[in-house]
Amino acid sequence: MFDLSSREFWTVVHGLVLGTAFLLLFGGGLAGLWSLRAGHLTTAGVQERMHRLVVGMWVMAAIAWATVITGTWIVYPWYREELAESGANEFAGCADAILPTTTCSPRDFLRSNVSGDTASWHTFGMEWKEHIAWAAPFLVTAVAFIVAYYGPRIIQRPWLRTVTIVMLVGGFAAALVGGLYGAFLNKIAPIA
Amino acid sequence: MNATERGDRIVDAPELEPLHLEDRVDGPAAAVMMSAGIGILVLGLLTLLSEASVPVHDFLEKFELGLGVGPLSGKTLLASAGFLVSWAVLGTLMRHQEVDLRRWFWIAFTLGVLGAVLTFPPVFQAFAAD
Numbered sequence A: 001m002f003d004l005s006s007r008e009f010w011t012v013v014h015g016l017v018l019g020t021a022f023l024l025l026f027g028g029g030l031a032g033l034w035s036l037r038a039g040h041l042t043t044a045g046v047q048e049r050m051h052r053l054v055v056g057m058w059v060m061a062a063i064a065w066a067t068v069i070t071g072t073w074i075v076y077p078w079y080r081e082e083l084a085e086s087g088a089n090e091f092a093g094c095a096d097a098i099l100p101t102t103t104c105s106p107r108d109f110l111r112s113n114v115s116g117d118t119a120s121w122h123t124f125g126m127e128w129k130e131h132i133a134w135a136a137p138f139l140v141t142a143v144a145f146i147v148a149y150y151g152p153r154i155i156q157r158p159w160l161r162t163v164t165i166v167m168l169v170g171g172f173a174a175a176l177v178g179g180l181y182g183a184f185l186n187k188i189a190p191i192a
Numbered sequence B: 001m002n003a004t005e006r007g008d009r010i011v012d013a014p015e016l017e018p019l020h021l022e023d024r025v026d027g028p029a030a031a032v033m034m035s036a037g038i039g040i041l042v043l044g045l046l047t048l049l050s051e052a053s054v055p056v057h058d059f060l061e062k063f064e065l066g067l068g069v070g071p072l073s074g075k076t077l078l079a080s081a082g083f084l085v086s087w088a089v090l091g092t093l094m095r096h097q098e099v100d101l102r103r104w105f106w107i108a109f110t111l112g113v114l115g116a117v118l119t120f121p122p123v124f125q126a127f128a129a130d
Helices: A006-034 A043-079 A106-112 A119-132 A135-156 A158-188 B014-019 B027-052 B054-064 B072-093 B101-118 B121-127
Strands: none
Touching: A006 A043, A006 A135, A006 A158, A043 A106, A043 A119, A043 A135, A043 A158, A043 B014, A043 B072, A106 A119, A106 A158, A119 A158, A119 B027, A119 B072, A119 B121, A135 A158, A135 B014, A135 B027, A135 B072, A135 B101, A158 B027, A158 B101, B027 B054, B027 B072, B027 B101, B027 B121, B054 B072, B101 B121
8 A cells, every 4th residue: 555666756756746845835936026016015014925935935945956956866867777788789678668667767768769759758858857957946046045135125126026036937947847847757758 | 336326216115114124235136146147057068068078978977976867967066066156255255245236137147048048958969979
């Protein structure tokens, strides 16, 4: 009951748990930043909202770092394992496979095209995802710092508020590329 | 020169008056914006160089600590170092400085966009070594 391998566990932690938390925090953070406009809040409302926004942004930054670190250093090595025997064709273990196996890693499965035209999922999807996702923690950390540093003063500076939102959306877009391709890749060539 | 003098519009917010907030210089914000741009640019440049040069690819692979991450280990560790170290240096140097935040943002934005473009597979794969 509730059998879950270590690989499945970390894949879920990386993509579903951390990814979902990031998505939820992005929605809250964007709404919080958007509403930081003069005349929209009371003094008490500003104080309450800023505290929540600062905490939320730092948590979001921590989650962004946790997502890319678990993805790169825990899950990704399983995706790109070299399972072919030394000297053999690198795709020999993938013959007739319909999913990755103990002799055919997800990367080799996709590149071998043994189950349809799948190579571009690796050469485009994975190659883009594994790199661009790392922009997310840089941008969201910068946003968290700016929100914490200026605090309610952002309300008085519409341009600063706008560029902070631009950076947050940029971080989210980078994470979205990673998340979407991760979901598709795990469907087509699951790590198991 | 403060934000108003640089043309950055400051709007009245009576709800903030009871908080008695002191002005903040823009140096620390400029530093973190630039550092994010630098981090993304380092990531993009290393992605391109890893594809174009076998020695760079092999060098970046040495950061994987035996975990099988491959050259992505070096790219991401060095890009993270680029972000964190530049933030520490710029943040320290600029912590009391009033700067033109708009100029710093647009430079950082340009670096970030360039770095992001370099991580796009059709771009970096066009430079693949034979």
